[in-house]
Amino acid sequence: MVLSAFLLLLGATLLAYFLNRKAAISIRAGGTQLHSLESFHGLFAALSVLVPVLAGILIWLVLRGSAVDWFLLQSLPEGTFDGLDSGASQLIVAEIKSIAGGRVFGTPDPWKTEAAERLLRYNEIADWAMVALVAISAAVLLWFARSTVGAQFRARQSAERIVLGLMMFCATAAIFVTIGIVFALTFETIKFFQIVPFTEFLFGTSWEPQIPIREDQVAAEGAFGAVPVFLGTIVISTVALLVAVPVGLMSAIYLNEFAPHRLRSAVKPVLEILAGVPTVVYGFFAVLTVAPAIRQFAATIGVDVAPNTALAAGSVMGVMLIPFISSFADDALSAVPRSLRDGALALGATRGEMMLNVLFPAAIPGIVGGVLLAVSRAIGETMIVVMAAGLIAKMTINPLDSVTAVTVQIVTLLIGDTSFDNPKTLSAFALGMMLFLATLFINIFALRIVRKYREIYD
C-alpha cells in the first residue's frame, strides 16, 4: 500500500512535469514570448506536486502507528486497564498486535481476538485513506500547477525558490537532530542528578556503578565519582596524541615538501585508506599484538604491567589518528601560496628553514584545527578502548595501568538489564552529557584558535 502511494506520487510528478512543459511549449508555439524556459514550467509543476505530497506521506507514516493504537485502545471494553501499570497495559497491546500478525500463543481471550480483527481493519482503512489522500492532494496540486502556466509566470524563480527551501531544510536538519540529542541527554541527566548529587559526580574519586537492580541481587552500594573515569579518558587521549601529533606532523611535512613526487603519490592514498579502517580492527591489533608486546617488553626489564594498559589502547588510537592529522596538516601546508615558498627560498633559506619559519606558521590555523579535531575523536573513541584498556575505573595517571574511559563506561552501563529509574543506567547519560560538553568546548576552542591566529597571506 505504501509502495502504491509512492508510485502514485511518482506518476503524478512526472505527469505534472510533462503537462506543464507541453502547455508552455504550446504557448510559445502560439507566438507569445515566455518568461521562463518550458522545462522550468515543468520543473516547477513537478516540485510543487512532489514536495508537499511527499512531506504529507512521511508525516502520515510517522503518526499512523500511534493514531491506530489510540483507536484500538478506545475500542477495547471499558475497564480493561483498571489496576494495571503501564508495563502490563503495553503487554496487552503487544499481545493484540501479535494476534493480528498471525502469531497466536495458546488460546487468547475472545475480546482480544476481536480487538485483533479490529486492528487489522483499522490498518486497512489507514492504508486506503493514505492512498486516497495522496491521490486527492496530487490531483489538486496538479490542477493548481497547471493553472499557473502563462507567458508572464516566473517559473524559473519559483522552482529555484522551492529547491532553495529544500537545500535549507537539508542544511539545518543535522542541527535540529543535534538539538534533539542534547534534549534527550538533558532530561536523563537531570533525573540522574536528582538521585546523585552533582558535586559527588564531579569531584568523587570512586566509580562503582554496579548497584543492585532487583532486591535479591548482591552488589556494592554504588559510587558515582566520575573523576577516575575522566582521568582514564585523559590518560588514553594524551598517549594517543603523543603518538599521533608528532608522527602525523612529521609525515605531513615530509610528504608535502621533501618526498619525491612518486613516493608522495604512493604514500598519500595509503594514509587515507588507513583513515577508513574500522576502529574495531584497530582494537584487535591493540589487544592481540600491542598489549602483549608491551607486557613482554616490560617483563624483560623487570616491570610488572597489567594485561590491559592505557599505553596499548592509547598508542593504537594514536596510530589511528595519524592519517587524520597528517592529511589535515598536509592540506594546510599545500594551501600556503607558492609565492611564499619562493620568497623564502629566494632569500637563501633552506627548505627546512622555509618550512619551519614560513610555511608552518602560515599553516598553523589549519594544523591546530586538525589536531583539536583529533582530540575530539580521541575522547569519543570507544571500540579500541573497550577492547584494550579495561573496565575498572582506577584513580591513576600511570599509562602502564589498566584504566577505563568515559565511552567504555557508557557502553557497559547500557548493556544488558537496564531500567531507567536506576542511577546506574542514568549515570551513562550524565557521562554522555559531560563528554558532549567537553568535545563541544574543545571544538569551540579550536575555532577560536583558528580565527585568532589565521594569517592572511593574500
Add this chain to the structure above:
Amino acid sequence: MNDMRKIEREARMTDTKITARNVNVFYGETHAIKDVDVDIADKTVTAFIGPSGCGKSTFLRCLNRMNDTIDICQVTGDIRLDGTDINAASVDPVQLRAQIGMVFQKPNPFPKSIYDNVAYGPKIHGLARTKADMDEIVERSLRRGAIWDEVKDRLDQPGTGLSGGQQQRLCIARAVATEPEVLLMDEPCSALDPIATAQVEELIDELRQEYSVVIVTHSMQQAARVSQKTAFFHLGNLVEYNDTGLIFSNPNDERTESYITGRIG
C-alpha cells in the same frame, strides 16, 4: 621628454657581473631557453623584455638557481657570477641566493611583522650578532627600500597589512637586507598601480648605485625608463642585447623592431 632623457642616458660600462654562455632550459619536453649568451654588467639596470612565454622569467630564475625548486626543470650551460660557475657542485644554492636577491611579480611578504619580514634573511644567514645590529640592518634595508618613513612607527604590524606598492617595496627591502650583489626582479610592477610603479621605478634607479639589477618587464616604456641595457627575448631565443637607447631607437633585428613598434607580441 623625461623618458627620452633616460633613454639617451649613457650606460656606464663597468665590470661584468654575470656571464651566461649556451644556457638551455627544458621543462620536461619543452625547450624553454635556447642557447642564450648574456653578460650582465655591475651597477647597471639590465632589462629583459619580450612577449609572454618568451622565457625571460625562466632565464632570470636560472641566475639564482630558483629553477632547481621545480622538479621537471633542467638547466644546462655555463653561468658565472664573478667568474665562479654557479651550477658547480661546490656552490650551495642557499649561499648563492643570499648573494643574488630576488623580487617577485606579486608582492609576497611573509605573514609576519614588517620587522620580521626584513630581519628574516639576515637571521637565517647569521648577519647580525645582537639585537642592535639587527635593528640597524632592518632600518638600513627599509631605507634602501624607500619605505622606512612610512613604516617606522609600525614595525611590529603585519607586512601583509600594507598596500600593494608598500608590500612590494617591503619585499625589495627584504631582498637587500641580506646584502646581495645582484638583485633580480621578475615583473616587480605588474601588480601595482601607476603611482606605486613610479615609486618602485625610482627606487630601482637608486639601487643601481650599489647593485647589479636585472629586471624582467612586460612594459617597454618601463624598460626604457629604468634600464641601461636591454635584452629582447623571443620564443626562447635572445634576439638582441644592447644599450637600452640603441634597442629602442635603432634595433638591429627585424623582430626587435616589430616588437617595440607593437607589430608582434
